Amino acid sequence: MGGSEARRPKAGRPPDRQAGRAVRQAALQLMREKGYAGVSIAAIAARAGVARQTLYNRWPTKADLVLDAVFEETGRNAPALPGGAPPEGQAGLEAFLLQVLGHLQQDGDPLRALIAAAQHDPVFRDALRARFVLPRERIVTDLLIRAQARGEIAAHRDPGLLSQLVHGIFWYRLLNGQELDAALAREIAAEIFGR
Template sequence: METERPKVGRKRSEAARKAILRASLELLRERGYGKVTVDAIAERAGVGKQTMYRWWRSKADVVLEALTEEARVAIVDRDSNDLESDLGAFLKATFRLLNPPRALGPVMSGLMAEAQLDPAFGARFGDYIAWRRKSLGAIFQRAAERNELSADADIELLVDMVFGAMWYRLLLDRPISPKFATSLARTATRAARAQKS
């Protein structure tokens, strides 16, 4: 999944891009989403503000790209041949990204709010969400192929259940712990297997 970017200006310097994404994550952890500005990111990264606006449309787009890069590294899908184990590993990796020290849970909430206010950004954030849904859906799909659940199981509904529980806790600032990951994986596995006739 790639976030959409403006197609204007010079080719991006990879070193500058990494400095900007690193600076944005540092500032987000220090100040929170609402208090971070493009000016502050540019200053921390040692680049001009105009450089950032050549490459991204808004602060939200910079943050979304930083979040995407973090997720690519932090959330690695694994196939252990067991639905509950795979779900637990996926959720624990996801929750580690949201909790300290990475502490990107409040950032996700900020991006969700931004997506409600800016339809153009909302579409790009929707692409990120669709990418994460596809990754989770693949875990259920593999289970269906192993006959752990019925071949016609409602995978979209199962994904809604898992991510719905995560987002509910995230938006209400309730704990998203490893214990919750284990419990949610167990509950989702039972629900998935209950669909098997």
């Protein structure tokens, strides 16, 4: 299976182009209106003006559909700060955490549902990890590596571990229904760089 699958001579009815966006937008809207548990596949299909089976043709489960909707339709797969340049130092970490915070304020509920869904499906869990978790973890790790190179962080500390500590507390508080506010972001950044 090298590169021989170059271009199958496309045949058959093509997928409805409109449908894709319509479904994702309907899913995202309903999600924000009623939360993950309050949305049914049937409702999404109805609002998108599409047969229910079409959703199952394209997405294996409700969780996959919502994952797609949240991350394709809101363009949040690129968690980098809009500025272009990656965040730097303690202030950069704090800024990044604040941005994640904003994301969670809007889509925390869907995200919690996705994390929950991932626990029942290893394949989906890996997809979520690849598309959402790892990119964010990487940003913080890289930030800490650069900070360490500048001597802002002791050489013996492990940036990968620190990054997971940071993301971990966000998950922990999110999944436990605790508040995630700006003060927390500041305290975390201070603790990591602090003293």
